[in-house]
Amino acid sequence: MSFLTRTKGATADDLVTGKGPKEGILSRGAALLIMCVFTLYFLVPIWWLFIASTKDRGQLLTTPSLWFADFNLFNNIKDLLDYNDGIYVRWLGNSLLYAGVGAVLATILASMCGYALAKYSFRGRELLFNVVLGGVLVPATALALPLFLLFSQVNLTNTIWAVLLPSIVSPFGVYLSRIYAASSVPDELIEAARLDGAGEVRTFFTVSIRLMVPALVTVFLFQFVTIWNNFFLPLIMLRSQELFPVTYGLYTWNTQLNQIPELRTYVLVGSLLSIIPLIIAFLLLQRFWRGGLGAGSVK
Amino acid sequence: MHNTKKAVATGVVLLSAVALAGCTSGDSGSTDAAACTPADGPVTLEFTSWIPGIEDVVATWNEANPDIQVEVQTGPNGNSGTYQNFFSQLEAGNAPDLGQIEYDALASFRVQDGLTDLSACDDVVAAESEFIPWTWSQVTLGSDGIYAIPQDSGPMALFYRSDLFEQNGIAVPTTWDEYKTAAEEIRALGGYITNFSTADINQFAGLVWQAGGEWFGNDGDEWTVDLASGESETVAAYWQDLIDNDLVSTYPAWTEEWNNAYNSSEVWTWESAVWGANSISSGAPDTAGLWSVASSPQWEAGQNAAGNWGGSSTAVFKGSEHPYEAAKFALWLNTSEEALTALNESANIYPATTAGLDLPVLKEGVDFYGGQAIYDVFAAAAAEVNPDFLWGPTMTQTYADVSDGFQKAVTGQGTLEDALKSAQSSTIDTLEAQSIPVSE
Numbered sequence: 001m002s003f004l005t006r007t008k009g010a011t012a013d014d015l016v017t018g019k020g021p022k023e024g025i026l027s028r029g030a031a032l033l034i035m036c037v038f039t040l041y042f043l044v045p046i047w048w049l050f051i052a053s054t055k056d057r058g059q060l061l062t063t064p065s066l067w068f069a070d071f072n073l074f075n076n077i078k079d080l081l082d083y084n085d086g087i088y089v090r091w092l093g094n095s096l097l098y099a100g101v102g103a104v105l106a107t108i109l110a111s112m113c114g115y116a117l118a119k120y121s122f123r124g125r126e127l128l129f130n131v132v133l134g135g136v137l138v139p140a141t142a143l144a145l146p147l148f149l150l151f152s153q154v155n156l157t158n159t160i161w162a163v164l165l166p167s168i169v170s171p172f173g174v175y176l177s178r179i180y181a182a183s184s185v186p187d188e189l190i191e192a193a194r195l196d197g198a199g200e201v202r203t204f205f206t207v208s209i210r211l212m213v214p215a216l217v218t219v220f221l222f223q224f225v226t227i228w229n230n231f232f233l234p235l236i237m238l239r240s241q242e243l244f245p246v247t248y249g250l251y252t253w254n255t256q257l258n259q260i261p262e263l264r265t266y267v268l269v270g271s272l273l274s275i276i277p278l279i280i281a282f283l284l285l286q287r288f289w290r291g292g293l294g295a296g297s298v299k
Numbered sequence: 300m301h302n303t304k305k306a307v308a309t310g311v312v313l314l315s316a317v318a319l320a321g322c323t324s325g326d327s328g329s330t331d332a333a334a335c336t337p338a339d340g341p342v343t344l345e346f347t348s349w350i351p352g353i354e355d356v357v358a359t360w361n362e363a364n365p366d367i368q369v370e371v372q373t374g375p376n377g378n379s380g381t382y383q384n385f386f387s388q389l390e391a392g393n394a395p396d397l398g399q400i401e402y403d404a405l406a407s408f409r410v411q412d413g414l415t416d417l418s419a420c421d422d423v424v425a426a427e428s429e430f431i432p433w434t435w436s437q438v439t440l441g442s443d444g445i446y447a448i449p450q451d452s453g454p455m456a457l458f459y460r461s462d463l464f465e466q467n468g469i470a471v472p473t474t475w476d477e478y479k480t481a482a483e484e485i486r487a488l489g490g491y492i493t494n495f496s497t498a499d500i501n502q503f504a505g506l507v508w509q510a511g512g513e514w515f516g517n518d519g520d521e522w523t524v525d526l527a528s529g530e531s532e533t534v535a536a537y538w539q540d541l542i543d544n545d546l547v548s549t550y551p552a553w554t555e556e557w558n559n560a561y562n563s564s565e566v567w568t569w570e571s572a573v574w575g576a577n578s579i580s581s582g583a584p585d586t587a588g589l590w591s592v593a594s595s596p597q598w599e600a601g602q603n604a605a606g607n608w609g610g611s612s613t614a615v616f617k618g619s620e621h622p623y624e625a626a627k628f629a630l631w632l633n634t635s636e637e638a639l640t641a642l643n644e645s646a647n648i649y650p651a652t653t654a655g656l657d658l659p660v661l662k663e664g665v666d667f668y669g670g671q672a673i674y675d676v677f678a679a680a681a682a683e684v685n686p687d688f689l690w691g692p693t694m695t696q697t698y699a700d701v702s703d704g705f706q707k708a709v710t711g712q713g714t715l716e717d718a719l720k721s722a723q724s725s726t727i728d729t730l731e732a733q734s735i736p737v738s739e
Contacts, residue, residue, distance in 0.1 A: 061558050062585055145387060152391035158372070235380050236387065239347060239372035239395075252349070255376035258553070258574065259646045260351045261581030 046275070053269045057262060076269045079262075088270055090242060091249040095228055096277060097160070098245055102167035103224040107216050110170045110223075114177020114215075115208055119190060129178065135171030140226075144236045151237065162237035163245070167227045173219035180215035181208065217288035224281055246274045335420035335623045341365070342624045345395035347372040348613075349381055352645025356638055360631060367624045369397075377401050377611075378695070389413045389617065396619040397629060400447060401611040402437040403501070403690040406515075408614065409446055410692035410735055415615040416444040420626045423448065429634055433686035434651040438612050441517040441689055446614060448629040449651035451642075453572030453609035454680035455505050458579060460567045461591040461669065463490070471593055475537060478596045482546040485567055493568045494560060495538060496552035497705035500698045501608050502571065503538075507531045508688045509606030510598055515691040521738040522691060524726050526701075527719040533598075535715035542709055549709040558582035570595060572608035573649045573677040580667040588666065592673040594680065605680035607688075610651065649677065656681060693729045700725050 044066075051066060054073040063069040080088055117129050147166055151157045156165075185208045193203040209216070234248040241249065250270050253263045346357065346369050354371050361368050372395060374381040382404055388394040389411070400408060408414050417423040423445055427435055434449035457472075464471055464481075467488060472478035482492035496502055504514065512530030516523040525531070541547045548566055550557040560566045562583035569575060579590060595605055613629040615622050632638050639655045642648035650656060656678040664670040691697060704718020730737045 057581070057584070061555065061562055061582070148387050149391050152388075152393050155393075157391075157393065235375075236384065239374065239384075241373050251379075252373065252375045255379040256349060256351050257581075258578055261577065263351075264581070 049268060049272050053265075053272045055265075057265050060264065060268075073269075076265055077273070080266045080269045080273075083266055087241060088246070088249070088266070088273075091244050091246040092274065092277075094243060095245040095247070095274070098163050098167060098230075099224045099227040099277075102164055102227045103220050105168040106170040106173060106223040107220045109168060110173030110219050111177045111181075111209065111212055111216055112204065113174045114179075115181045115185070115204060115212070117174070118178045118181035119185065119187070119208075129174075132171050132174045135169075136175065140166075140230065141232045144232050147233070148236045157237050158239045158243065160243065163230075163234055163243075166233060167223070167230070170219060170223050170226075173223060176215055176219055177212065180212055184215075185211050214288050217285050221281065221285055225278060228278060246270065250274065335417070335423075335626065337623050338621050341368070342621045343368045343370060344397060344619075344621060344625055344628060345370050345372060346397040346613075346628070347374065347381065347385070347395045348399040349374055349376050350399065350642065350646045350648065352641075355645065356632070356641045359637060359641065360628060364628075367628060369628055377404060382407075385413070385616070386411065392618060394616040394618055396615060396621060396625045398614055398616055399450070399611050400614045401609065402434075403694045405438065405447060405612060405614065406440055406517075406690050406692040407694065409440055410733070413617050414446045415617055415619055415622050415625075416446060417448075417615060417622065417626050418443065418445045420623060422630060423626050426630055426634065429652045429654065431651055431653055431656075431681050431684075433607070433684045433688070434610065434612075436686045436689075437610070442519050447612035448614075448626070448633050450611050450613050450633050451609075451648045452651045452681060452684075453505075453574060453607050453649065454677045454684055455509065455570060455572050455595055455606040455608050456676045456680050457593045457595055458569045458571055458575060458590055459593060460564065460586065460589055462589040463564065463567055472596045473594070474600050475596045475598055479537075479541065479546070482541060483544075486544075486546050490564070491546070491548040491560075491566045493547050493570065494550050494552070494557060494566050495542060495547045495709065496557075497549065497709055498702055499552045500701045500705070502552075503534070503701070503705075505572070505606035505608040506534050506538075506570070507606075508685060509595060509604050510534050511604065511685060513685075513688055515689045517689060518738075521736045522730060523738055524691065524723060524730070526697070526723040526726060527716065531719055532716060535719055539708065539715045542715075553578075562586060573674070574609065574647055576665070576668070576673060577647050588669050590668050591671055592668060592676045594676060603683050604685065605683040607684045612651075649674075691726065691730070692735055693726060693733065696729045697722055697726045 048065060051068060052060060053076060054071050055063065055069050056072045056076070059069040113132070117125060117132075143166070147162075148157060151162050156162050189207060189211075190203055193207050198206070228245075229247060230245070231247050231251065234245050235251075238244055238248065241252070244252070250267050253270070254267050257263055257267075344367065348371065353373070357369050357371050374384060377400065381398075382400075385394060385398055385400075385408070394413070405414075426448070430449050431452060434452050438447040438449055439445055459471055461471075463469075467484070469481050469484050470477065472481045478492065485492045507514065507530055510530040510533060512525075512534070514524070514526050514531070516525070538547075542549070548560055550560055561569070561579060562585050564586065569579065571578070576592075580587070594603075597604060613632060615625045615629065619625055632642075633650070634652050634655075636654075636658065639648070639650045639652070640658055640660060643650070643658060643660050649661075650658065655661075656674075661674040661678070662672060664672050665674075700722035701718055704713060704721055705715060707713045708715050708718055727737050727739075
C-alpha cells in the first residue's frame with residue numbers, strides 16, 4: 001500500500017514538469033516546493049532501505065543510517081539468494097505468478113463485465129452494477145477468513161489457487177471498465193461490426209478491447225500492485241513456504257529475528273529487491289496508465 | 300487474441316468450479332479416536348512450527364522412520380499470525396496434526412477444546428521424569444491431562460557489563476535492594492542500569508514468577524485470577540520506584556533505539572531469559588566480550604529463585620487421526636540428543652529436558668561473554684523456577700491491557716500497580732464473556 005502511494009507521489013511530481021496553461025511564477029514555485037518536499041518524504045524510506053541493504057549486520061546499528069559504510073550490497077544479495085536453498089527466489093517467482101497471472105485474468109474478467117454493463121441494456125443492469133460497486137467497499141481483509149473456511153471445505157487451502165482465485169476478482173476494475181467503455185467505445189462502431197457479421201464476442205475482442213486499452217492497463221496495474229502487496233490472504237491461506245509470496249515470506253523472517261539475527265539483513269535486502277518488479281511494471285506501463293486516467297476527464 | 304480467449308475460458312471454468320465445489324462440500328471431518336493406538340499402515344503427519352531450520356531436524360526423523368513421515372509447514376511467530384491460523388484451521392476442521400505453541404498460549408487452545416489429551420499415551424506419561432518439573436506443569440495446565448510435550452524453556456538470569464561494573468568499582472548486585480543501589484550509582488555516572496520494557500509483559504511476568512507470585516490458578520473447573528496483589532504488587536512497586544526516580548530507561552524493546560542503548564553502553568544490565576544471549580550479541584555487536592551472566596538478583600539475600608520468560612511446546616491438535624505417532628514424533632523432537640542439538644544449533648532452542656541441559660554445545664564457553672560458560676548459570680536457574688505458575692486462557696487480552704497501562708505509567712500517568720489492577724478486572728470480564736468459570 002505504502003509503495004502505491006509513494007509511486008503516485010513520484011508521478012504527480014512528473015506531471016508538474018509537463019506543459020500546461022501558464023501560471024504565476026510564485027504559485028508555480030510554491031507548487032514545486034510542496035512537490036519536492038513530498039517527493040523527498042516518499043523517497044527517504046527507499047533511500048534508507050537502499051543504504052541499509054549495503055551494510056553488513058554490525059554496521060547497520062553503528063553507522064549513520066542515511067549514508068554508506070562499507071559497500072556490501074552484492075555480498076548481501078548473494079547471501080540472501082543462497083539462504084535456505086534460495087527460497088527467496090522462489091518467493092519472488094511466486095509473487096510474479098500470483099500478481100502477473102492474477103492481474104491478467106482480473107483485467108480480462110473486469111473488462112468483459114464492465115463492457116457488458118456499459119453496452120448492453122438488460123433487466124437488473126443497474127442493480128448488478130451497484131452490487132459490484134458495493135464490492136469495492138468491502139475490504140479484502142474482511143473476506144479472508146470466510147474465504148479460508150470456504151476453501152477449506154474443498155481442500156484448496158495451502159495451494160496456489162487459494163491465493164490466485166480470489167485475486168482475479170476486481171470490482172474496481174469493473175467500475176473503471178464500465179465508465180471507460182461507455183465513453184470510449186462508440187455504439188456506432190459496435191453497430192457497424194454487427195452489420196459486418198461479427199458476433200458479440202468477436203466484436204469485443206477485436207474492436208472494443210483495443211479502444212479500452214488505457215483502462216485495461218490501469219486495471220492491470222492496480223490489480224498487480226494490490227496482489228503483490230496482498231499480505232493477509234496468503235497469511236491465512238498458505239502453510240508451505242514453497243508457496244509464499246515475497247511479502248509474506250519476508251514477514252515470516254522478520255518475526256524470527258530474535259532467533260536468527262542474520263535474517264535482519266536478508267529482510268532488508270529482500271525488501272529492496274522485491275520493489276524492483278513493481279518499479280519496472282510502473283515504468284513500462286506508465287505511459288498507457290496516465291493516458292487512461294486523463295481520458296474521459298475532458299469532454 | 301487466441302490466448303486471451305483461452306484465458307477467459309479458463310477463468311470462467313475455474314470460477315464455476317469454485318462455485319460448484321462450494322455447494323458440494325461434504326463432512327470430511329473425522330471423529331478422533333480417544334485411545335492412543337498405533338496405526339495399521341504408514342502415516343503422514345503435518346507439523347506447523349516457525350523454528351528456523353526445523354525442516355532439517357525433521358528430515359533426520361523422516362530418514363529413520365519411513366512409516367511415520369512428517370511434513371513441515373511454517374509461518375510467522377505464534378502471536379504474529381500462526382495462532383490465529385491454528386484457530387481458523389480448528390474451526391475449519393483441517394488443523395495440522397502437530398503444532399508449536401508457547402506455554403502462555405496453551406490454555407487458550409485448551410479452553411477452545413483444540414488439543415488432544417495425550418495422557419492415554421503410555422510413552423508420554425513415562426516421559427514426565429525426563430523434563431524439568433516446571434515445564435511439565437506448563438503442559439498439564441493444572442489438570443490430569445497432558446496437552447503438549449514441552450519443547451524449550453527460558454530460565455532468567457542477569458546479563459551485565461562486567462567491564463563497566465569493574466571499572467567503576469560497583470559490585471554486581473545479588474539482591475534487588477543492591478540492584479537499586481547500583482542503579483543510583485550508575486545513574487550518577489550518566490548510564491542506566493537497565494531498560495524497563497512496557498510492551499513485553501512477559502519479562503514483568505517472569506519477575507513476578509521469580510518473586511513467587513502466581514497470576515492464574517485452575518482447580519480443574521474454575522479459574523482464579525490474581526494479577527494485582529501479593530508478589531505482583533511488590534514487584535510493580537519496586538519498578539515503579541525505579542521509573543519515578545529516573546533510574547531505568549524506557550525504550551520500546553526490540554527496536555533500533557533499544558539495541559543502540561545497549562550497543563552504546565548507555566544501559567548496563569538486562570534481566571532476561573537464556574535466549575536473550577542472542578538478542579544482545581546481535582543487537583549490541585560493539586560490546587562483544589564485555590558481557591557476563593550472573594544469577595538473578597533475589598528478594599531476600601541467600602534465596603535461590605529464578606523466573607522464566609518464554610518457552611514453547613509441541614501440541615497434538617484435536618482432530619489428529621494419529622495421536623500415537625504424533626506423540627512419538629513430539630517426544631523424539633524434544634528429548635532425543637540429536638534433535639535437541641540440532642534445534643540448539645539452528646535456532647538456539649534451550650531444551651526443556653534435564654538431560655538436554657547437559658548437551659555438549661551448552662557446556663562451551665561463549666566468546667561474546669568473554670568465554671564464560673554462560674549456560675551453566677541458566678541450567679542452575681532452570682532448576683529454581685517455581686513449578687506452580689500458570690498462564691490464563693485469555694493472555695492476548697491480558698498482555699494488551701497490562702501493556703497499555705504500563706505505557707501510561709512510564710509517561711507519568713498512573714502506575715504499574717494501577718495497570719495491573721485494571722488488567723485484573725478486565726481479564727475477569729473477558730473470561731466471563733467467554734463463559735469460562737471464574738472464582739472470585
